[in-house]
Amino acid sequence: MKAICYVGKNKLSTETVKDPEIINPGDVILKVMYSSVCGSDLHYLHGYVPSMKEGDIIGHEFCGEIVEIGKSVKNLRKGDRVLVAPNIGCGSCYHCNQEEWSLCDNSNQNGLLQEKMAGYATGAFFGCSHLFGGHAGSHAEYIRVPYADHGCIKIPKQLSYEQALFASDAFSTGYMSAEISVKPGNIVAIWGAGAVGQMAAMSAWLLGASRVIVIDKYPYRLDLAKTHTKSETLNYETDDIREALKEMSGGRGPDVCIDAVGMEANSTGIEDIYDKAKHMLFLESDRPSALRQAIMACRKGGTVSIIGVYSGLVDKFPLGPLVIKGLRIKTGMVHAQKYIPTILNHITRKEADPTYLKTHEWSLGQGQEAYKIFSDQRNECLRGVFKI
Amino acid sequence: MNITSFLNNDGTMTQNEKLISVGTGGLMLARALMGKKSILQIIPAGYMIYRGITGRCPVSEFINKQIGERDLVNHSIEVKTDITVNKPRKEVYAFWRKLENLPIFMKHIDSIEVIDKIHSQWTMKIFEKFGSIQWKAEITSDQKNELISWQSLPDSQIENFGQVMFKDAGESGTEVNVIIRYTAPAGAPGEGIARLLNPLLKGIIREDLKNFKSYIETGEIPTIKGQSNGRDNEDQ
Numbered sequence: 001m002k003a004i005c006y007v008g009k010n011k012l013s014t015e016t017v018k019d020p021e022i023i024n025p026g027d028v029i030l031k032v033m034y035s036s037v038c039g040s041d042l043h044y045l046h047g048y049v050p051s052m053k054e055g056d057i058i059g060h061e062f063c064g065e066i067v068e069i070g071k072s073v074k075n076l077r078k079g080d081r082v083l084v085a086p087n088i089g090c091g092s093c094y095h096c097n098q099e100e101w102s103l104c105d106n107s108n109q110n111g112l113l114q115e116k117m118a119g120y121a122t123g124a125f126f127g128c129s130h131l132f133g134g135h136a137g138s139h140a141e142y143i144r145v146p147y148a149d150h151g152c153i154k155i156p157k158q159l160s161y162e163q164a165l166f167a168s169d170a171f172s173t174g175y176m177s178a179e180i181s182v183k184p185g186n187i188v189a190i191w192g193a194g195a196v197g198q199m200a201a202m203s204a205w206l207l208g209a210s211r212v213i214v215i216d217k218y219p220y221r222l223d224l225a226k227t228h229t230k231s232e233t234l235n236y237e238t239d240d241i242r243e244a245l246k247e248m249s250g251g252r253g254p255d256v257c258i259d260a261v262g263m264e265a266n267s268t269g270i271e272d273i274y275d276k277a278k279h280m281l282f283l284e285s286d287r288p289s290a291l292r293q294a295i296m297a298c299r300k301g302g303t304v305s306i307i308g309v310y311s312g313l314v315d316k317f318p319l320g321p322l323v324i325k326g327l328r329i330k331t332g333m334v335h336a337q338k339y340i341p342t343i344l345n346h347i348t349r350k351e352a353d354p355t356y357l358k359t360h361e362w363s364l365g366q367g368q369e370a371y372k373i374f375s376d377q378r379n380e381c382l383r384g385v386f387k388i
Numbered sequence: 389m390n391i392t393s394f395l396n397n398d399g400t401m402t403q404n405e406k407l408i409s410v411g412t413g414g415l416m417l418a419r420a421l422m423g424k425k426s427i428l429q430i431i432p433a434g435y436m437i438y439r440g441i442t443g444r445c446p447v448s449e450f451i452n453k454q455i456g457e458r459d460l461v462n463h464s465i466e467v468k469t470d471i472t473v474n475k476p477r478k479e480v481y482a483f484w485r486k487l488e489n490l491p492i493f494m495k496h497i498d499s500i501e502v503i504d505k506i507h508s509q510w511t512m513k514i515f516e517k518f519g520s521i522q523w524k525a526e527i528t529s530d531q532k533n534e535l536i537s538w539q540s541l542p543d544s545q546i547e548n549f550g551q552v553m554f555k556d557a558g559e560s561g562t563e564v565n566v567i568i569r570y571t572a573p574a575g576a577p578g579e580g581i582a583r584l585l586n587p588l589l590k591g592i593i594r595e596d597l598k599n600f601k602s603y604i605e606t607g608e609i610p611t612i613k614g615q616s617n618g619r620d621n622e623d624q
Contacts, residue, residue: 005618015618023615024608055619072607092605094474094560105474106602109610112595124610136615144615147606 003057003140004367009047012367020144025072028148032388033161035062035138037374038169039194040309043263044129049311051130059139060086060126061169063161075149082152084145085336086169088124091150102333108133139386153340156348163347166354172339174199177258177307180330184208186255189245191290193221195357195383197260201229202352213248215241220380228356237268245297253299261290262308278315285312295322306331360384401443409440466569467593473601474561477554481533483604484552493599496592521545547571568593
């Protein structure tokens with residue numbers, strides 16, 4: 001089969017590889033229909049996350065049709081149309097039982113390696129480096145899905161693959177960022193108007209926010225947020241963000257500040273130069289400028305929700321303001337199995353429509369070119385999808 | 389010269405190893421200085437000379453500290469590790485008490501054949517390159533749902549002791565505390581083997597325990613062996 005493989009920093013190649021097979025009894029094999037790029041892929045591609053190996057198949061947001069079933073799979077059949085969670089959860093450990101699916105104790109076969117970096121191992125993800133299990137990703141014609149009874153969620157008959165696709169990761173991650181932080185009536189500010197930030201805005205409304213403000217520097221992304229999520233927008237290159245947010249929240253600051261940017265944040269002026277220089281020299285693993293601003297802008301006693309991906313250590317972290325303002329930090333990688341059914345219900349009831357996130361469609365043969373467009377935000381790219 | 393002649397009893401280097409380290413470092417340095425004068429070659433050369441002169445190897449010391457190596461007298465390797473399993477204590481005990489189950493998750497044990505209620509025949513495959521090692525063991529303590537311990541019978545090729553304790557961990561399930569000890573045959577080679585294998589075995593046993601947890605919780609052990617990738621002739 002064809003698959004898009006990582007071959008080195010900023011280098012991808014579409015290769016012919018062997019078809020996947022059932023390995024464990026809880027596996028299924030899926031014929032992939034659509035597989036989306038994701039901002040987190042760029043961190044691996046840009047060389048900021050260790051343990052990628054040449055030949056790894058990337059991609060983790062996908063849907064398709066089940067073509068083969070392992071002998072202990074109970075809830076799925078050949079021919080089922082399913083959406084798959086990007087994180088792999090066994091469904092049996094303490095954390096999966098608590099619906100903390102991305103903290104699964106069992107799915108990450110390289111857990112002992114990750115313990116050295118984080119103290120304790122998280123669950124595995126598809127196509128996201130060997131620290132996260134080394135599972136083959138979804139930019140391929142077929143994929144093996146372990147613990148399939150828990151990771152595969154059937155797509156309702158009323159929805160097409162394209163309507164459901166982004167509930168896998170972009171929407172479930174955005175939804176989680178709001179669900180862990182937003183209470184009805186809250187004013188919510190969101191840093192980052194990428195697909196996750198857009199979905200965080202949409203979710204904040206679904207969860208009862210009274211005002212939603214999205215912050216970015218790309219006008220086309222801010223326009224999409226304004227049009228599709230009915231949010232207000234701020235451009236950090238032209239607006240004084242803290243002053244503007246103070247004014248928009250009656251002088252008290254947003255109740256909830258969501259960082260949907262993560263480790264490769266951009267900012268302005270000397271802060272931007274400082275972070276990029278340190279990042280380039282690997283003196284800090286993550287550039288936290290969006291998070292710094294979120295902490296400074298948040299109201300006293302408010303909540304900062306960190307959903308953007310961070311990999312290691314940050315510098316100049318405003319711990320003092322965080323403590324003296326009594327902020328709450330809510331964070332985590334997506335527990336997609338928990339959120340996907342709720343999101344599919346919203347989409348089915350036409351309360352939310354994430355299909356506008358797809359600005360580009362490519363074939364598997366265009367992997368390198370596609371990620372270049374996505375990484376450089378060329379042609380107003382928000383999210384591109386490989387149609388298999 | 390056998391391998392243990394490189395190490396004194398306190399773990400510092402012998403004169404032999406010091407000389408080899410200085411000699412190797414000198415050669416590496418000469419080669420680096422005659423070549424591209426790369427700092428990447430000069431630093432390791434300097435390090436080899438340093439360890440030869442001082443008789444100390446900071447890298448080994450650091451690694452030993454990280455892995456919590458516990459060198460016991462009489463050439464033993466002892467590994468203690470803990471894991472919490474999301475299953476009731478009774479079930480976890482019953483799984484472990486059926487000794488034939490252990491090779492399912494213990495990579496370093498090839499097979500366990502139960503002879504009678506307390507005796508069993510163990511085959512270890514960590515040494516398979518040198519031929520497998522077998523020994524008979526007996527259960528020395530069996531406290532239902534609380535503790536199982538076993539010990540190799542006298543005159544075994546390798547002495548082996550193991551103990552596993554089970555404790556309730558509330559809504560988290562059952563805490564499993566494991567101690568496994570191997571004592572290599574007496575004499576200098578045994579000590580050398582013990583030193584070499586201690587970190588290796590510690591890693592293997594920790595992974596075995598993780599596999600045990602996965603197996604009893606989910607019925608399978610996670611793996612990517614055999615999956616698709618773009619690498620030639622490699623299955624992971």
